[in-house]
Amino acid sequence: MxxxxxxxxxxxxxxxxxxxxxxxxxxxxxxxxxxxxxxxxxxxxxxxxxxxxxxxxxxxxxxxxxxxxxxxxxxxxxxxxxxxxxxxxxxxxxxxxxxxxxxxxxxxxxxxxxxxxxxxxxxxxxxxxxxxxxxxxxxxxxxxxxxxxxxxGLILGPYENIGRLPWWLSRVARGGPVLAPGPRDASIQYIDVRDLAEWTLDAVAAGLYGPYNLICPTGHATMGALLDACVGVAGAPDAELRWTAPDVVTAAGIEPWQELPVWLPPGELYDTMHDTSSAKAVRAGLRCRPVGATVSDTWDWLRSLGGVAPHRPDRPRVGLSPEKEAKASDASRLLRRGVGFGVRTGRLAEARGEGLE
Missing domain, CATH: 3.40.50.720 (NAD(P)-binding Rossmann-like Domain)
Structure with a gap:
């Protein structure tokens, strides 16, 4: 070819x-x-x-x-x-x-x-x-x-120049308590860039045409599996995932997707971005590697660069500041003591508008 x-x-x-x-x-x-x-x-x-x-x-x-x-x-x-x-x-x-x-x-x-x-x-x-x-x-x-x-859909894997998975890997490598946005068992959808590449080449070789949703099937991975894999390959000895309810995260003023990459709270944006059918692409041969392989290979690539990933200048930087992370942790502790917090609302349209790849 x-x-x-x-x-x-x-x-x-x-x-x-x-x-x-x-x-x-x-x-x-x-x-x-x-x-x-x-x-x-x-x-x-x-x-x-x-x-x-x-x-x-x-x-x-x-x-x-x-x-x-x-x-x-x-x-x-x-x-x-x-x-x-x-x-x-x-x-x-x-x-x-x-x-x-x-x-x-x-x-x-x-x-x-x-x-x-x-x-x-x-x-x-x-x-x-x-x-x-x-x-x-x-x-x-x-x-x-x-x-x-x-x-x-959301594209992860080696060579990522948006910074989503590299941010999570760098965060757990820093160690200490890590704000982990729940629910832990919430399904997430993404596509490993190499699986996208292989499917695309298979498709052009086979003469396929028309639209195909390139995203892992629902249930292929969860937020918990993604972050557990990050800790498994990159976590400092004292790294500890602190799972936190979605309403506590948003009440702390944290922007889903942008400040906590990949994650979205339950709602219409979650349904839009983490619950899409890829059945047509699967029938046409889409195969998705395990989330652990995507995480591990991205970590190996990141380390080969000295831990600093490239960044596209036309995309905003992602990630949560230590100050906001501490604020959410404090909110979680207060909530357990019975103090209530209002929940931020909104469609979070910026998660779509700034692009998936």
Missing amino acids: RLLMLGGTEFVGRAVTEAALARGWDVTVFHRGRHAAPEGTRAVHGDRTTAEGLAALAAADGDWDAVVDTWSGAPRAVRDAARLLRERAGTYAYVSSGSVYRYPGKAGSDESFPVVDGDADADAVAYAEDKRGGELAAAGAFGDGRTLLVRA
């Missing part, structure tokens, strides 16, 4: 590129040159948002069986690249997002759930609308029968 990877040097793009190389595929990586492309690829440099960059892509030699695109900005960038490539590639796989579905979601919903409006010709507007516009741009150039829409 001949693959053109648009991007290919960070997180999702890198995982796809490395998986394709491991299969012996011929891989061309088109990127801006800010990071080195994986060894074994043919690199073409250019900024896809400029005329000069598109000219460099147009001048690249060869045709491809498939294109994989992870773009999350202005949809017109997908439009321009897809139009340029539609006579030179077979399938266009666009790594989209579960955020394209309208809010609030419905527990157990699948690919038939209504999506937000999008515009293939637009500049950047907001994450969900941009991703939907990217979907429309890809399909507009390649046609529905040649466009694969990989609607990824």
